[in-house]
Amino acid sequence: MNNKDIILKIESLSKLYGVNKSAAFNMLGKGMGKNQVAKESGVTVAVNNISFEVERGKIFVLIGLSGSGKSTVIRCLNLLQPPTSGDILFEGKSILGFNKKELLDFRRRKISMVFQNFGLMAHRNVLDNVAYGLEIRGANRAERQSRAMEMIKLVGLEGWEGKNISQLSGGMRQRVGIARALANDPDVLLMDEPFSALDPLVRRDMQFELLSIQKKLNKTVVFITHDINEAFKLGNTVAIMKDGEIIQIDTPEGMTSNPANDYVENFINSADKAQIYSVKHIMQTPSCLIHSRDGANYALKQMRDQGVSSAYVVDDNLEFVGILTLDNAVKVKAGKTAFLDAITRNTPTTTEDVLISDLLPVAAAAQFPIAVTDADHHLTGIVTKASVLSSLV
Amino acid sequence: MPEWLIEFPSAIQLNIKDAIDNFVHYLVVNWEPFFDGVTKVLRSFLSQIGYVVEIIPWWLLIVLVFLLTWKVGRKLSRALLYSALLFSIGAMGLWSLMNTTLTIVIASVIISILIGFPLGILVSSSNRSNVIMRPILDTMQTMPSFVYLIPAVMLLGLGNVPAVIATTIYAIPPMIRLTSHGIRQVDNEVVEAARAFGSTRWQSLIKVQIPQALPTIMAGVNQTIMMAISMVVTCSMIGATGLGQEVLISINRLETGRGFSAGISIVIIAIIIDRLTQGIVKKGEETNEQ
Structure with a gap:
């Protein structure tokens, strides 16, 4: 068990929004809840002291309802949001210590992201969207076109490379998003609820496709969702978040057979959503x-x-x-x-x-x-x- | 009841007249070489634009307007109408005056874009510059346009050069505002995506934010042009030539027909340019739609 290849290690990560952060930290230290801290200090606690490890070549799923802080966590991993405290280690090196150039290089070569509403650039066609990351890092035209075409074929959009984004369906747009993220040949793929905006049938197809792509390319994926079925289908490891904290990290089997508390159990037991959702x-x-x-x-x-x-x-x-x-x-x-x-x-x-x-x-x-x-x-x-x-x- | 409650007390005096007069006087006396230089540069700029405008034969301009209208809207009737309207300006004997007016408008618009576009980007990227610029832009837009004429005359004399300056000051705010607004309203996820792929600030500005904001920026260009055209008559009071001067002369001589011919010509120019630039904006919005 000790020779796991850990690519990303997150150590007591916290993200607070507001002015009086140190007072808020003190209150959290005394064991006060998120709502109470917000009331007394005016600071919003988005992520509260979470730690986890992501194994190379595996899919790590963060699941939680909206407002649980999962989107903030994933944005800390490529420093779109700087964490308030804690550390993020990529291959054993803290990414918080990166200077400007190292950070750009990290984003250009090591980690890329897929967005919930695709985040595509409507003024570029499919090919130029997929090639964006390569263009940014200075690849020449021939190289980025051949590489982008390769990715477009991989996600099954061959023949659509010259089309405008507005001509594509939702599922196709997210394929472009995935192709764009893969074109950089990153080690880690961050996926922020990538299939939530798609209808259920398309979503099922895309989940299957992601699994087959992952098998082919052996990328590490950090995946965010609010759908427990999606989490268990895709995840090698699943972490449940609530109110900015991780309640349990386990394999889907482990979590099902041994839920940490009632909340997790209710979450897993999707037949009984009435126990999780409130008015x-x-x-x-x-x-x-x-x-x-x-x-x-x-x-x-x-x-x-x-x-x-x-x-x-x-x-x-x-x-x-x-x-x-x-x-x-x-x-x-x-x-x-x-x-x-x-x-x-x-x-x-x-x-x-x-x-x-x-x-x-x-x-x-x-x-x-x-x-x-x-x-x-x-x-x-x-x-x-x-x-x-x-x-x- | 004491009188000062009824009438505004005359003892209280805030004299900004003298301060402004002194400031302008100071500029006139001490900065003369600078303003002479500005005048020279602007004059040669104007004459170069004038040269280009004059070199286009009347029939070519009409054909160009026809083709452009066709390209933007695909409506034959509209293309024919605009060509006919433009032709009527020539038929009224105002073609060369229109060229002069166009020269002043084009020069002002080019300067407005050259200054307003970078300023707009600056305003979009920092809240502080936004806070500083907003009251300045509000003042520039609400100040009666005649007021700009006075310092322009004092510093640059009479003629087309001060007209260009006054027109630029009047017409530049929408360029700054809409450039800034366009860049700010770009979908946050798209900007995030640009950053997540390792774009520098400059790269995400050039490759993502400005192209995405282009329809709004073009709407700013359109408004700037319209405001520049609306200054044509005002500027004739400080010696700007062209259609505006024609209107001014007919006011002085009470020649209604002459005034209306020139006025209608200005309207025709405004309509044609407005519809053409708006057509371009609309086309840009269509391709940018998700």
Whole structure:
């Protein structure tokens, strides 16, 4: 076990955003949570003291929900984001000690990146996009064209090299992104949710293709995703992140048979997503929001414009009052009842941090989308039955 | 009620008139060789542009406008219309005056681009220069354009050279603003990609940011041209020749027809140049769309 070939070693890496970083470090040292630190010092902790090793020729997957800090971690690895503290060793050498020229050289030859929304240059055609890295490091025209063509063939885009990026589908664009990253012949490939913007069928193809390319070229890959199925399919090693910290690093088998805690277990058990996702992940802004002083005519117009049959009523302080249904609004207009009496009060509400599993009984009984309020009873969003159900699939 | 609450107290006096007068006077007295040099350089620049404008025969310019309109929009009717409008300027007997006006406008626009484009890049790349430049640009754009005429005359005399300077000051802000805006709005992931592949700042500027910002930068060029054309009549008050002078003369003599002929010619030039440059902007946006 000791003769592992470690290409990247990350040692107690932290990334904080804000002015008063040293105070924030002290608070973290005392074991305070991320939210509390943000409240007291105004510093956002994106990544908190994480360490891991990446083995040469393997795929290392970082998985976490949005806001868990995984994108920040991957941007520290090529110093697009300088870490606040900690160290990053590439082949045993700290990349934080690189001078300007060494850093450029590192990015040009050792490490390259694939982006979630592709990051392609629309003013260049496919070939010139793929050749970008070679152009930057000063390769001559003939060399970069032949090398770029090789990569274009590798990702199966032969015949498209002269096309504009705008003529390509999403899957094809990401193939260009991968070809561009491979053209430099880097040792490490950083992939920041590369397939998240693609539809599921294309995503499956691309995952398969990545595996076959990786087998062929034997590159080291650091891969970021929020999809546990993708993580287990691709990863030799998987690290789960939550709130800027790594909770568990293991092989997919090891993690499945021996999850570190309930969070990991719930994450893995993708049949039970209701245990991982909370209301804030699925809530939406209400499409029809009216003030209690607005009156029934305005409410009717809003409902008609938005094509919905109920409106959410808030008072002047944006505190949630109740729901006005289409039927009741019509009654008010006909003079049968007063506007304030027509509002259905005491409808079920929930808060952002409630788990979907706990919301299920409420959602099952609810007539309308459930209002989400904060501690001060302000309306922050709504949760529809459809979004509850689709979060479980 | 005391009087100072009703009328603004005359005891309070802020005299910036004298300060500005003294400053301009100081420049006139002590910097004369410098402004003479500037005048000389600009005069030869103007005469070279004038030479190029004059050398193009009238029919060639009309054919060029026809071909360009066709290339930009693929509409035969529009190409024919613009050619006919341009022809009508000649038919009104204003062709050579139009050439003079074009010379001043082109010179001002070239100087505006040469200064405004690098300044725009500078403003886009540093927040501090942005903070410094913004109030200056706001002032330049809201200052009544006549005000620029006075120092231009004092420092450079009468004629087309001070007209070019006044026009440049008036027309340069959109060039700076839109260059900066265009570069700032380039998709962050694309800029990140450029950096991730080891581009130096210069490389990512030249190879990624400027090409991606080009449609916006061209919109800046378009606005700069329009503003330069709108200064044509104003500048005739400090002795700029061409169509603007024609308008000024007809105001003095109350010759309505003569004034309108020149005015309509200016409008025609503005429309043709505006549509052509906008067409180019649109084409650029289409290829840049993802």
